[in-house]
Amino acid sequence: MDLWNKEGIPHKGWKCIDIEDLAEGLDELDAEERKDYYETCEMCNHEGIRYVHIMEHPEYSEHLRVGCSCAERMEEDYVTPQLREKNLRKKFSRLKTFRKRTWVQNFNGNYMLKFKGYFITIMPSKYKKGEYGIIFRNKQYWKYESLEKAKRAAFDIIDEYLQQRPANGIYLPY
Ligand SMILES: [Zn+2]
Missing domain, CATH: 3.30.1880 (protein ne1242 fold)
Structure with missing residues (x-):
């Protein structure tokens, strides 16, 4: 059962405190091999999350590591989470140059x-x-x-x- 359908888990009012790109440092691997390092969204159980949004809620003791679409629903913001990923993607390409x-x-x-x-x-x-x-x-x-x-x-x-x-x-x- 995913957390969206579980009682006692807040569905709104979450804040993103950080975002991670799990592909960072995996330059030597191809796209298929990188997938082994990707995570499962802790909210909806969707697999293969590369960009992990780390979410915090004042009434929930743990952080949740989730994908973009869950972050959108949890924050009730359908712009910022995608923007965060976009910025991280850009940063990743600057890192490659560096x-x-x-x-x-x-x-x-x-x-x-x-x-x-x-x-x-x-x-x-x-x-x-x-x-x-x-x-x-x-x-x-x-x-x-x-x-x-x-x-x-x-x-x-x-x-x-x-x-x-x-x-x-x-x-x-x-
Ligand atoms: Zn999800």
Whole structure:
């Protein structure tokens, strides 16, 4: 039985607190293989959910991981959930572009990347082996447990900044 037909489960008044793309990091797999990683909507039991909307309700103790059409009904909003997926799809393609870039390791062991006019640096921790930090626009971000995780976080940091830059296009690199 799906939760839409179960009593005691609120059907309205949900809020989306996050959205995940389960295909992220599965670049090496083809479309068919990726399906193994997709989820079943916890609300309607529909299988093969790639974009998981994580829903919260003040009168329900657990979060529900659901697909777009259930998110629409739960939020009573037939615009925003699709928009969230669209934004995530766009972000995913920006991430692909970012991943094609080559990081250059400099003389002191830091990894540097120039992306859309900005430098971003990953540095190994001096104190803990295998731990990394990021520097972007004079700000430091810690602690990432692997170089891969740091690179992924670096994308989020620079992408967030680039997405928020002023509409007039005038912004300074530092
Ligand atoms: Zn559903």
